[in-house]
Amino acid sequence: MSDHQDDIKQTMAREMAEMRLRMGRVRRKWLVLSGKGGVGKSTVAVNLALSLAAMGYEVGLLDVDIHGPSVPKLLGIEDARPTVRDGAIVPMAVAGIKTMSIGFLLQHTDAATIWRGPMKANVIKQFLKDVEWGDLDYLVIDSPPGTGDEPLSVVQLIENADGAVIVTTPQELAVIDVRKAITFCRSVNLPVLGVIENMRGFVCPHCGERTDVFGHGGAEHMAAEMKVPFLGAIPFDPQLVESGDTGQPFTQLHSGSEAAQAFARIVKTLAPSPKAKSDVS
Numbered sequence: 001m002s003d004h005q006d007d008i009k010q011t012m013a014r015e016m017a018e019m020r021l022r023m024g025r026v027r028r029k030w031l032v033l034s035g036k037g038g039v040g041k042s043t044v045a046v047n048l049a050l051s052l053a054a055m056g057y058e059v060g061l062l063d064v065d066i067h068g069p070s071v072p073k074l075l076g077i078e079d080a081r082p083t084v085r086d087g088a089i090v091p092m093a094v095a096g097i098k099t100m101s102i103g104f105l106l107q108h109t110d111a112a113t114i115w116r117g118p119m120k121a122n123v124i125k126q127f128l129k130d131v132e133w134g135d136l137d138y139l140v141i142d143s144p145p146g147t148g149d150e151p152l153s154v155v156q157l158i159e160n161a162d163g164a165v166i167v168t169t170p171q172e173l174a175v176i177d178v179r180k181a182i183t184f185c186r187s188v189n190l191p192v193l194g195v196i197e198n199m200r201g202f203v204c205p206h207c208g209e210r211t212d213v214f215g216h217g218g219a220e221h222m223a224a225e226m227k228v229p230f231l232g233a234i235p236f237d238p239q240l241v242e243s244g245d246t247g248q249p250f251t252q253l254h255s256g257s258e259a260a261q262a263f264a265r266i267v268k269t270l271a272p273s274p275k276a277k278s279d280v281s
Contacts, residue, residue, distance in 0.1 A: 019129040023158060026060070026136045028271075030193065031154060031164040033185075035177025037145040040198040041167040042070035043244055044234065045142035047260075048165070050251045051267040053096035057137040060091065062127055063101035064154060065144040066120045072103040076247020080104055088132035095249040100131050121153040128157055138271070147184035155188045163191035165231070165270075169199045170218040178219065182226050193270060194229035195219050202236040232266045235259050 023029070032045040042065070049061040063071035072078045075094050082104050083090045091098040102123060133139065141161075143151040155161060164185050168178045178195065185192050197219035202211050223230040234240075237259040243250035251260045 015125065015129060019125065019157065020159075022129055022131075022133065023139075026133060026139045028138045029141065029158055029161045030138065030270075031141045031143055031151060031161060031190070032167060033143050033147075033151060033164050033181050034145050034167045035147075035179070035181040036174055039145075039167050039169045039174055040234075041145065042074060042142050043240065043250075044165075044167045044196055044198055044263075045140055046071060046074045046244075046249075047240075047251050047263045048267060049097050049099075049138075049140040050095055050249050051260075051263045052138050052140070052271060054251065054255075054264075055267065055271065057271070058135060059097045060133050060136045060139040061097050061099040062131075062139060062141045063099070063103065064124050064127065064141055064150045066102050066123065066150060068144060069101045069103035069106075071099055071101045071142060073247060074244050075099060075249070078103065078247070085132065087130075089126075089130050091131050091133065095252060098133060098136070100127055120149050121157075124150065124153045125157055128154075147181060151184070152188065155190050161190060163193035165193050166195045166228075167198055168195060168219045168222075170197055172218055175218040175222045178222060179226060182228060192228045194231035195223045196231050196266060197233040199236045200233035231269055232262055234262045 030048075032041055032048065034041040042063075046061065049059050053059045061071060063069050065071075072080065075092075077092055077094055077099075080092045082092065082100065089100065091100045092104065093099075141154055143154065164181075166178055166181050166185075168174045182192055184190075219233075220230045235258050237254075237257060239254050239257060240250050240259050243253060251263050254260050255264075
C-alpha cells in the first residue's frame with residue numbers, strides 16, 4: 001500500500017471515529033422517508049420534531065435533502081447562516097429544536113445544488129460529524145423522496161439508526177412507492193418504525209362535511225400487507241399549509257387542531273414514555 005493510500009485510510013478511520021463519538025451523544029436516530037415526492041414528508045418531519053420537543057425531549061432536525069431542502073422554509077429561517085465554534089458547526093436553534101440543512105449554506109434560495117453521489121455523501125458526513133448537536137434524545141433526519149444516495153449514505157454512516165418513519169398519501173400511486181421504500185429499509189437492515197398517512201380527508205370549516213380528497217385508508221391496508229406498523233393519519237388542514245408557507249411552527253400555534261393532535265398521538269406511539277432524566281448512552 002502506498003503512503004498516499006495509507007494516509008487516506010487513516011483519515012477515513014479518524015473521521016468515522018469522530019462521527020461515532022458525535023452520534024454517540026444522540027440516543028435515538030429516525031429517518032423520515034417517502035417513496036415519492038409531494039406527500040408532505042418534510043412537513044411531517046418538522047412537526048414530528050416539534051411534537052417531540054413539546055414533550056420535553058432534546059431534539060435535532062437534520063435536513064439531508066441536498067437538492068430540495070425544505071426545512072429552512074418550513075421553520076421560517078431561510079436567511080439563517082451557521083457559525084463555527086471551536087471547530088464545530090453550530091446548528092440553528094428555533095422553536096425548541098436544533099436544526100441543520102444545506103439550505104443554510106446556499107448563497108440564495110434559488111441556488112441549485114448540482115452534485116453527484118460522492119459529494120452528497122461527504123456533506124452528509126460533515127453534518128453528522130462536524131455539527132455540534134450536543135446531547136440529544138432524538139435526531140430526526142429528513143431525507144429526500146426515493147431510495148437514492150442520501151438515505152443510503154445516512155444508513156451507512158450512522159450504522160445504528162433506530163428506524164425509518166415512512167410518509168405517504170392515501171392514493172394508490174403513492175402507496176405503491178411506499179412498498180419500495182419498505183423494501184429499501186429491509187435491504188439495508190433499517191427497521192421500519194411505521195407508516196404515516198398524510199392528507200387524509202378534509203373537513204370543511206363551514207359545514208363540517210368531510211371529503212376524502214386523496215382517498216382513504218390506502219396506507220393502512222398496505223402497512224398490514226407489508227407487516228409494518230401503521231402509526232396514524234394526518235388530516236388535510238389549510239392551517240398546516242399556511243404554517244409551512246409562513247415558516248411558523250404549526251403544532252405549537254395550533255396545538256388544539258385535529259392535525260396537531262394526530263402528530264402528538266403518533267409521537268406518543270413512537271416515544272411513549274416521558275423524557276427520562278438519564279445520561280445519553
